[in-house]
Amino acid sequence: MTVGLLFFRRLGKDLRLLIVLLALGFSLDVASIPFAIHRVSNIWLINIYFLVDYTLLTFVLSYWQDQLLVRRALRMSVAPVALVWLASQIALGSLSHFNFLTRTLECILxxxxxxxxxxxxxxxQTDLPLSRDYRFWISLSVLIYFSGTIFLYAFGFLINTKLMGAAWVIHSGLNVTANLGYTGGLLCFRRP
Incomplete structure (x- = not known):
């Protein structure tokens, strides 16, 4: 995130959205610290963040699509996903219950x-190696994080509390790996 903030003005819309998402994610992590210290649930905050996360990442990926139809499909997927989120939150009866359904859906999509x-x-790819293409690193980071967490979210409600702690260690490792990939992508970015 710091790398992106240093070059924010030179970034295109795609990377600006990514920086906004990373800044919001960092803010969520910081805001969660007092909740954890006082043993207060922050699930409601995570449930709301889901919509932001899905929307911004979908738009970032849509900027890199060559076909207009694919770009539009990605962007238009936000509305049905938001409706599924709303319906499942209503079914859960509260924002304070973790929404495994929509998190799994987000991971798959x-x-x-x-x-x-x-x-x-x-x-x-033409003459630029993949390792020098920022889109490669960021897309790979999205794939690593979301494919890695599909099963944590899909079956998380079946795991007892002790195992859930171990599962979140895996989640944290995937998160760190993805953030390193985002950083690599931002370091590769060159504006002509």
Whole structure:
């Protein structure tokens, strides 16, 4: 995030959205500290952040699509996902219950979008090696994080409290790996 903030003015819309998302994620982590210290649930905050996370990442990935139809489909997916989120939150009866359904849906959709984006980037490469393409690193980071957390979210409600602690260690490792990939992507970015 710090790397992106240093070059924010030179970044395109895609990376500006990513920086905003990373800043919001960092803010959520900082805001969660007092909740954890006082043993107060922050699930409601995480449930709301889901909509921001999905929307911004979908738009970031959409900027890199060559086909207008794919770009529009990604962006238009936000509305149905938001409706599923709203319906499932109503069914849960409260924002204070973790929404495993929509988090799993987010993981699946963003993993598929990242795979398609990586495939498309690979097909369109000319003289720039993939390792120097910021879109590659960011798409790979999205894929690593969201494909890695699919099963944590899909079956998280089945795991007892002790095992859930171990599962969140895996989640943290995936999060750190993705953030390193985002940093790598931002370091590769070159504005002509």
């Amino acid at each position: 963003l993993s598929v979008a990242a795979i398609y984006t990586l495939w498309q980037i690979g097909l369109s």
